Structures are given as C-alpha cells and as structure tokens.
Amino acid sequence: MAEAIPIIAWWFIDKKKAFETEQKYKETNKRIAEVILAQEQERAARQEIERKEEQERLGRQEAESREKRERLAREEAERKEELERLARQEAERKAEEERLAREQAEYKEEQERLARREAENRAEQEHLAREQAEQREAKERLARQEAEHRLEQECLTREQAERTVEQERVARQEAERKEEQARLARDLAEHNERLAQEASKKERYERELRELGVLPDRKITDADIKYARAVAGYEEGCINIALIGNRGTGKSSLINSLRGLSHTDRDAAEVGEAETTLRRKKYKDKNHKNVVWYDIPGSGTRGVSAFNYYYNNDLYAYDKIVFIHSKILTESDLRVLKLCQYRGQSWISVRSKADLHIWNCKRRMGISPAEARQCYIDAVRADTATYEARSENSVPELKLTVKDYIVSDAGVLQLVTGSEPSDDPVDQLIDEAAFLEELGLSP
Ligand SMILES: Nc1nc2c(ncn2[C@@H]2O[C@H](COP(=O)(O)OP(=O)(O)O)[C@@H](O)[C@H]2O)c(=O)[nH]1
Ligand SMILES: [Mg+2]
Known part of the structure; x- marks a missing residue:
C-alpha cells in the first residue's frame, strides 16, 4: 500500500499539470482566435479595396482585353492567314517533300536499281570473271594437259623412235647375224664344195695318174x-x-x-x-x-x-x-x-x-x-x-x-x-x- 500512494500522488500531479496545460492552451487559442479575427477583418477591408482596385483594373483589363481581343482577332486573322499561307507552304513543302521524297525514293530506287544493276553487273562481272578465270583455268588446264599430252606424245614418239631405232638395230643385227650365218654357211658350203672339189679333183687326179700308170711307189729319181x-x-x-x-x-x-x-x-x-x-x-x-x-x-x-x-x-x-x-x-x-x-x-x-x-x-x-x-x-x-x-x-x-x-x-x-x-x-x-x-x- 505504501507503494501505491506515491503512484496515485504522481497520477494527481500529472492530472493537475495536464489541466493547467489545457487551460493555457485554451487561453492561447482564444487569443489566437482574437488576433485571427482582427486580422480577418483587416484582411476583408483590404480585400474590399483590393476588389475595387481589381474591378477598376478589370475594367482596364476589359478594355485592354477587348483591345487585345481585337488585336488578337486581327492577329488571329493574320495568324490564320499566316497559317493558311504556312499551311499552303506546308502543303507545298509537303508536296515538295513528297516529290522530293518520291524523287528521293525514285532516286533511291534508281540507286538501288543501279546498285542492284551494279551488283548484278558486278555479280555478272564476277561471274564472267569467274567464268573467264574458269575458262582461263580450263584453258590453262587444257594447255597443261595439251602440253602434257604433247610431252607424252613426244615421249611416246621418242620412245617409238627409240624403239624403232632399237628394232632397226636389232633387225640390222639380226640381218647381219643372218648375213653372217649365211656368209658362214656360204663359206662353209664353199669350203665344203672346195673340199669336195679338191677331194674329187684329188680323186680324179689320182685316178688319172693311175690311168697313166703313175703309182705312188714308182718314182723317177735324179739317179x-x-x-x-x-x-x-x-x-x-x-x-x-x-x-x-x-x-x-x-x-x-x-x-x-x-x-x-x-x-x-x-x-x-x-x-x-x-x-x-x-x-x-x-x-x-x-x-x-x-x-x-x-x-x-x-x-x-x-x-x-x-x-x-x-x-x-x-x-x-x-x-x-x-x-x-x-x-x-x-x-x-x-x-x-x-x-x-x-x-x-x-x-x-x-x-x-x-x-x-x-x-x-x-x-x-x-x-x-x-x-x-x-x-x-x-x-x-x-x-x-x-x-x-x-x-x-x-x-x-x-x-x-x-x-x-x-x-x-x-x-x-x-x-x-x-x-x-x-x-x-x-x-x-x-x-x-x-x-x-x-x-x-x-x-
Ligand atoms: N709323102 C710323105 N711320106 C713320108 C713323109 N714322112 C715319111 N714318109 C714316108 O713314110 C714312111 C716311113 O717313114 P719313116 O721316116 O721311116 O718312119 P719311122 O718309122 O717313123 O721312122 C717312109 O716311106 C717315108 O718315105 C712325108 O712327110 N711325106
Ligand atoms: Mg724310123
């Protein structure tokens, strides 16, 4: 209980302080409201003056405005005119632009066409160049092949000639061999014939000598x-x-x-x-x-x-x-x-x-x-x-x-x-x- 007493005391103190604060606050607010009201009246009087000045200003403004509206109407007319002119100009410009755009487009198209043509030409040229290159290559290949063929032919011709020469040499050798054989055979035949002739001659000779009575054991000596x-x-x-x-x-x-x-x-x-x-x-x-x-x-x-x-x-x-x-x-x-x-x-x-x-x-x-x-x-x-x-x-x-x-x-x-x-x-x-x-x- 002893402890609850200070707390309640504090609570009353607080309450009193809050009350005093609220009173102060209400008085302040009342003074503020009075000030505000005075200020508000003053401000309304000022506003009334200002409203009159404003009305005058507005009258002036109205005249200025009218003047301005006329001027604006004029300006508007001028502006319209100007706008129309501008519109015309714009239209012309647009037409011009369109024409230019068309021309541009045509030009572009032409350019593109030309570019395409160019590209085509280039492609064609490249194609032609490729073809020419291919042809050249083919020609070169052909020339190479022809040269190889010619070389081969020459080689073949040479080989043929060598073969012919060789064959001729062999034939010559064969002919010479045959000739030699024939000559040898002839020589042999001649030799044999000669031998036969000599034998026959010797035989005839001996026969004749026998006929003459000349015998080997009968010789006439020097004595x-x-x-x-x-x-x-x-x-x-x-x-x-x-x-x-x-x-x-x-x-x-x-x-x-x-x-x-x-x-x-x-x-x-x-x-x-x-x-x-x-x-x-x-x-x-x-x-x-x-x-x-x-x-x-x-x-x-x-x-x-x-x-x-x-x-x-x-x-x-x-x-x-x-x-x-x-x-x-x-x-x-x-x-x-x-x-x-x-x-x-x-x-x-x-x-x-x-x-x-x-x-x-x-x-x-x-x-x-x-x-x-x-x-x-x-x-x-x-x-x-x-x-x-x-x-x-x-x-x-x-x-x-x-x-x-x-x-x-x-x-x-x-x-x-x-x-x-x-x-x-x-x-x-x-x-x-x-x-x-x-x-x-x-x-
Ligand atoms: N008419 C003629 N008779 C000749 C000739 N030679 C020889 N007679 C004759 O022939 C024969 C023989 O001649 P002979 O000389 O004795 O031969 P012999 O035996 O060989 O010697 C003789 O009567 C010769 O007179 C001649 O030339 N002419
Ligand atoms: Mg005689």
Whole structure:
C-alpha cells in the first residue's frame, strides 16, 4: 500500500499539470482566435479595396482585353492567314517533300536499281570473271594437259623412235647375224664344195695318174735321170730332143729334114716301111750344133701303160719330147703327152705327112689341090679341138692344150735348107715355120 500512494500522488500531479496545460492552451487559442479575427477583418477591408482596385483594373483589363481581343482577332486573322499561307507552304513543302521524297525514293530506287544493276553487273562481272578465270583455268588446264599430252606424245614418239631405232638395230643385227650365218654357211658350203672339189679333183687326179700308170711307189729319181742320160749319150749344154711315135709315122724322115738331109744322104737316118729297128738312135745336127736328136721307135700301146712306155724308153732323160703322128691321136697317145705334162717336161705334137694326106684327100674326094689342102687342114684342126674336149674332165694340171703342127718332111727340109718353095698347093708349107720356131730352130 505504501507503494501505491506515491503512484496515485504522481497520477494527481500529472492530472493537475495536464489541466493547467489545457487551460493555457485554451487561453492561447482564444487569443489566437482574437488576433485571427482582427486580422480577418483587416484582411476583408483590404480585400474590399483590393476588389475595387481589381474591378477598376478589370475594367482596364476589359478594355485592354477587348483591345487585345481585337488585336488578337486581327492577329488571329493574320495568324490564320499566316497559317493558311504556312499551311499552303506546308502543303507545298509537303508536296515538295513528297516529290522530293518520291524523287528521293525514285532516286533511291534508281540507286538501288543501279546498285542492284551494279551488283548484278558486278555479280555478272564476277561471274564472267569467274567464268573467264574458269575458262582461263580450263584453258590453262587444257594447255597443261595439251602440253602434257604433247610431252607424252613426244615421249611416246621418242620412245617409238627409240624403239624403232632399237628394232632397226636389232633387225640390222639380226640381218647381219643372218648375213653372217649365211656368209658362214656360204663359206662353209664353199669350203665344203672346195673340199669336195679338191677331194674329187684329188680323186680324179689320182685316178688319172693311175690311168697313166703313175703309182705312188714308182718314182723317177735324179739317179734314174742321170743313168738314163748316160745310157742315151745325153749331151750337156745341148737341147736333147726326142722324137717319139709309132713306127712309120715319119720320125726318121723328119729328123733327116730337121738336120737338112735328104734320105739319100750318107748320114741320113734310115727311112722306110721296111725299117724295123727298134733301137733308139742319136743324131747330131751340123746345122744346129746345140741340138741333139733322138729317134725313139714305137709309142704307148693299148696293153702298155703310158708310164711304162715313158719309163721303159727313158723319155725322162730328154729336154723336149716331139710326138709324131700322122693320124688322129689315140687315147694312149694323149696319155703319153699327159705324162710329159705331169712331169713338167716340154712337149709338142706334130701331125706328119701333110703332103701325102692332102694328095690322098685330093684323089679320094676329086677336089683341087688347094681345096684338098684346106680340107685337110680343117680336118686336122677339127681333130685338135676334140683333144681338148676329150681332156675336159681332167684335173687342170693334166688338161692338155694340143697344138698339132701340120708338117711334111719336104716342107721342113725346104725351110731348113732354104730351098725354093713348091707352087703345088699339096707341097706348100702349113705349120713348118711355127714348128721350127717352137723348137727354137728359126732359120
Ligand atoms: N709323102 C710323105 N711320106 C713320108 C713323109 N714322112 C715319111 N714318109 C714316108 O713314110 C714312111 C716311113 O717313114 P719313116 O721316116 O721311116 O718312119 P719311122 O718309122 O717313123 O721312122 C717312109 O716311106 C717315108 O718315105 C712325108 O712327110 N711325106
Ligand atoms: Mg724310123
């Protein structure tokens, strides 16, 4: 309770203070209201003055306003006019602007069109440039391709040419090889042919030699020759000439004529059909001191080989053999001559008794002596031609070239002694001069 007393005291104090404050406040408000009222009256009086001044001012203002309104009306009219003008101007300006805008738009459009054209042109140009570039590129590519192609072609051509050259070289080599082979084959064939020819020739040669009677074991030695010469009375430094031929062919008669002797001369050889001596006889020659004559009877016969006849009669001993015959040469006769040739011995063939044969010819054929002479010469020449034909198959070494000297003992004697020639064609000389020349006895 003690505590509640101060609180109530405080509460009364407070209440008193509030009351006093409110009283103060009411008095203030009353004074304020009085002041405000005085002020309000004063303000109303002032407002009345002001209202009168205002009315006056308003009257003035009204006049000014009227004046102003008239002025404004005027101004309004002017302004309207001005506005209209401006509107017109505006309209014109707008029209102008529109026109300008249109022009601008057109211009713009034109510009755009031009720009488009330009762009199109540019695009076109670019396109063209691209196309040109492409074309150029294509051209360059083509040119490159062409160059490559040309290069390739050149390369191919070169290769082709090289191939051709190579082929030609190979062909040439092949041809040369073939030619070489052919040449070798030819050489071989020729060689073989030569060998065959040589073999055949050797065979022929050996056969011919066999036919002649020349055998490998039968050789004529130097000693044989020396002995035969000693037996025959061979004279060194002279030409020792043997006349061979069958009996009765005229050997003895011809030796007499060659020595310049007639049959009746003391030194003359015995002549005649009856002469049967088979011995060899030697005759010296007074007219030709370097010649010695030998009369060798008989000749090769059918049963005796040429070699045997040649060997048996020591024919190898003489420097020259004169084969006398008065008819065509037989095979045996030719073999004897071949043997002389084989031995490298000098020989000649003489057809004797020309006068006798011509006279016989004249008588047998009933022709003139001159005709008979020519007829006989032709017949002998024809015979001579057959000798070569008959030895045609002989090897070259044994081929005979027979020159038959047609002579008569009288003709030879006439030449050797230098006696008068006969007018009778039967006795006229034929080969006598050539015969003597061949013997080295030219007058
Ligand atoms: N008409 C003629 N007869 C000749 C000739 N040669 C030789 N006779 C003859 O022929 C024969 C024989 O001659 P001969 O010389 O003894 O021959 P040989 O045996 O070879 O010696 C003889 O009667 C000769 O008179 C000639 O040239 N003319
Ligand atoms: Mg005789």
